[in-house]
Amino acid sequence: MAKGIIYSITTFIIGALILTLSIIIFANSQNTELRAMEINLLNTVYDLQSSLSESIAKLFTNTAGIKINVENHTVTISETIPNRQLKQYKNNITEFKDFIENDNRLVKIDNTKINNLPLKIMPYKISYERESLDSKKVQIKNNDSKNYYESISITFNITGMLGVIIPDEINSGIIPLVIIIQNLTNKITQTINIDISKENEIETENGGAIFNIDIEDGEIEIENEGENEVQVIIKLDLQDISKVSVVYPSNILIQFPEFEVYSEKNTKIV
Amino acid sequence: MNLPHLKSHYINKKGYIFTYDIIIAVFVFIIIITASSFYSSTSNENKLANVQIKNIGSDALNILVKTEAMDKLDENGIKNELETIIPKKYDMTLEIITNTGEELSITKEIPSHVFIASGKRYLVTTNNKIVKVEYKIWQKE
Numbered sequence: 001m002a003k004g005i006i007y008s009i010t011t012f013i014i015g016a017l018i019l020t021l022s023i024i025i026f027a028n029s030q031n032t033e034l035r036a037m038e039i040n041l042l043n044t045v046y047d048l049q050s051s052l053s054e055s056i057a058k059l060f061t062n063t064a065g066i067k068i069n070v071e072n073h074t075v076t077i078s079e080t081i082p083n084r085q086l087k088q089y090k091n092n093i094t095e096f097k098d099f100i101e102n103d104n105r106l107v108k109i110d111n112t113k114i115n116n117l118p119l120k121i122m123p124y125k126i127s128y129e130r131e132s133l134d135s136k137k138v139q140i141k142n143n144d145s146k147n148y149y150e151s152i153s154i155t156f157n158i159t160g161m162l163g164v165i166i167p168d169e170i171n172s173g174i175i176p177l178v179i180i181i182q183n184l185t186n187k188i189t190q191t192i193n194i195d196i197s198k199e200n201e202i203e204t205e206n207g208g209a210i211f212n213i214d215i216e217d218g219e220i221e222i223e224n225e226g227e228n229e230v231q232v233i234i235k236l237d238l239q240d241i242s243k244v245s246v247v248y249p250s251n252i253l254i255q256f257p258e259f260e261v262y263s264e265k266n267t268k269i270v
Numbered sequence: 271m272n273l274p275h276l277k278s279h280y281i282n283k284k285g286y287i288f289t290y291d292i293i294i295a296v297f298v299f300i301i302i303i304t305a306s307s308f309y310s311s312t313s314n315e316n317k318l319a320n321v322q323i324k325n326i327g328s329d330a331l332n333i334l335v336k337t338e339a340m341d342k343l344d345e346n347g348i349k350n351e352l353e354t355i356i357p358k359k360y361d362m363t364l365e366i367i368t369n370t371g372e373e374l375s376i377t378k379e380i381p382s383h384v385f386i387a388s389g390k391r392y393l394v395t396t397n398n399k400i401v402k403v404e405y406k407i408w409q410k411e
Contacts, residue, residue: 018299036317051391
């Protein structure tokens with residue numbers, strides 16, 4: 001009698017073990033299937049996100065008329081002020097948005113900031129923007145209480161006479177501001193050490209570049225007060241805090257609500 | 271009546287039934303474990319292999335975009351480049367549509383009963399055409 005009970009219990013335990021093992025294997029299989037689906041979904045989102053981001057960056061580089069170069073911790077932004085190409089860029093990016101959104105209901109591209117075209121220099125809270133696309137004034141705003149500038153250089157490339165650089169109001173400080181006016185043969189340079197948090201005003205006159213440079217509270221405004229279109233190269237040497245990138249805030253939102261997967265990203269230009 | 275004889279007879283029968291019961295039970299469990307292991311291994315293998323096929327398609331298209339092979343939207347150029355990129359055991363088709371209405375197809379006959387992975391990318395050409403590329407990739411039979 002006792003033998004039978006032991007035999008039954010042993011058989012029951014072995015059976016239960018085998019059944020448990022089967023359930024574990026089955027559950028593991030289901031889990032792998034779920035993970036495979038998630039990997040697939042994330043790869044799809046990444047492919048879409050990166051291709052859209054690269055496309056916007058290419059449209060920007062091809063048509064906005066703004067050249068951006070990042071080398072170590074120096075950001076150089078070059079454009080003609082006023083920039084006549086920006087209207088064409090706006091048309092292109094609007095067409096891009098329409099084409100993508102009509103083709104893919106999961107993607108939304110937010111271009112609401114297009115008229116200010118703010119380029120964000122990351123990870124610094126510095127933005128390069130304008131009041132409107134046809135504005136003759138560009139603004140470089142430091143949206144942080146901390147100063148990140150090591151030095152600032154503004155170069156005007158002109159075709160005619162060089163003219164003069166007139167420092168109207170200067171508050172001396174430790175940040176070198178270098179202003180250069182150059183044509184094909186000649187060049188004038190003036191370096192002024194300024195306190196960027198206080199008001200500084202410099203003008204260029206009597207030549208191909210009639211500009212007003214206004215610096216106050218960490219904000220730099222460069223305004224073309226003349227009629228000529230002038231190529232301006234702004235070079236910002238920044239403190240070494242992290243790898244620098246320039247981001248264009250054209251938000252790309254991709255959503256797969258049925259899987260609760262959402263992705264939102266800005267476009268990295270450089 | 272010979273009761274001890276009957277008792278012994280039933281006890282012997284019980285032994286047989288019990289043994290048969292165990293044999294059947296073990297047999298059933300072996301079937302369950304074999305089936306679940308088989309299902310598990312084949313299912314996992316297929317799912318992960320399918321992810322890999324999609325990755326190969328995505329990578330191939332990415333190379334075409336990065337090397338600017340898509341830039342001229344030349345059907346033969348893209349086809350030749352694709353053949354050099356894609357591993358021999360896979361086949362791939364591309365459907366290309368631009369915002370200006372141009373359409374290109376790099377097609378191959380898609381076999382039945384194979385897993386077909388698909389995906390898409392967008393790109394902008396040097397002359398600012400907006401392009402949508404859809405691919406299908408499968409393992410050759």
